[in-house]
Amino acid sequence: MIQACVTISLVEQARGGPFVFWGDLEIAFRAAKQARFDAVEIFAPSAESLAQLPLSGLLEAEGLKLAALGTGAGWVLHRRHLVSPQAAERREAEAFIRAIIDKAGEFGAMAIIGSMQGHFGAEVDRTAALAYLAGSLDRLGEHAGQYGVPLLFEPLNRYETNLLHTLGDAGDLLDSMASDNVRLLADLFHMNIEEQDIASALTAAAAKIGHIHFVDSNRHAAGLGHLEYEPIAAALKQIGYSGYLSAEALPLPNSEQAALETMATFRKYF
Numbered sequence: 001m002i003q004a005c006v007t008i009s010l011v012e013q014a015r016g017g018p019f020v021f022w023g024d025l026e027i028a029f030r031a032a033k034q035a036r037f038d039a040v041e042i043f044a045p046s047a048e049s050l051a052q053l054p055l056s057g058l059l060e061a062e063g064l065k066l067a068a069l070g071t072g073a074g075w076v077l078h079r080r081h082l083v084s085p086q087a088a089e090r091r092e093a094e095a096f097i098r099a100i101i102d103k104a105g106e107f108g109a110m111a112i113i114g115s116m117q118g119h120f121g122a123e124v125d126r127t128a129a130l131a132y133l134a135g136s137l138d139r140l141g142e143h144a145g146q147y148g149v150p151l152l153f154e155p156l157n158r159y160e161t162n163l164l165h166t167l168g169d170a171g172d173l174l175d176s177m178a179s180d181n182v183r184l185l186a187d188l189f190h191m192n193i194e195e196q197d198i199a200s201a202l203t204a205a206a207a208k209i210g211h212i213h214f215v216d217s218n219r220h221a222a223g224l225g226h227l228e229y230e231p232i233a234a235a236l237k238q239i240g241y242s243g244y245l246s247a248e249a250l251p252l253p254n255s256e257q258a259a260l261e262t263m264a265t266f267r268k269y270f
Ligand code: LER
Pocket: 072, 113, 114, 115, 116, 154, 156, 160, 187, 213, 248
């Protein structure tokens, strides 16, 4: 059964980013529950910062599951990524992600590699960058395996990375790797920019999809843009997708409205 999830950002420096709830975890959890989400996805400054929070108590109090933890703060706060020209920086990026995988693992939740994939440039060409990325995904995917969860890799649109933009290309990288414990995060906003046809791309990547960012064409809540959800829902039902649809949307017109609009669209199509 497909379940509904909603994003919460605890990273002040990411203001303006596509997260439905911001700041206070207790308030966000209560609002998520009220809007009838099943789970939350948290974007936090670090694994250490999460360790300071009464996460399990709060999840239990609201009857919510932790679906996933983002790792992008390694880029936003520290400018580290997995294909940096400096070996020491690549190691730091991997260590940052590994700690978040460990924290997520305590909750049976997945970690997401989005902006931590980085980008190639003058010092590291595309081939070398993809080799670094595959190496890291291999190691981190195996690391996540001990918790019985896959590692999530998210292809981003061309304005956010120059590495891999479509589910097909990202899936080819996964196929080339030793680990079979990395899955794709299909973000409907990125797909709307990069895929020829969203429903066909979802169908073609079927078995590789581990998580979905549920959002509209303009990064507003699902229902507030021009995506057509009917073919997307039909494709997900046809492939038997049984993970989360996680609202990764701008908090517009405000967090509560974005959450309610997402759930109205979720109920209409799923
Ligand atoms: C940002 O565009 C996004 O989709 C995130 O999930 C990646 O870190």
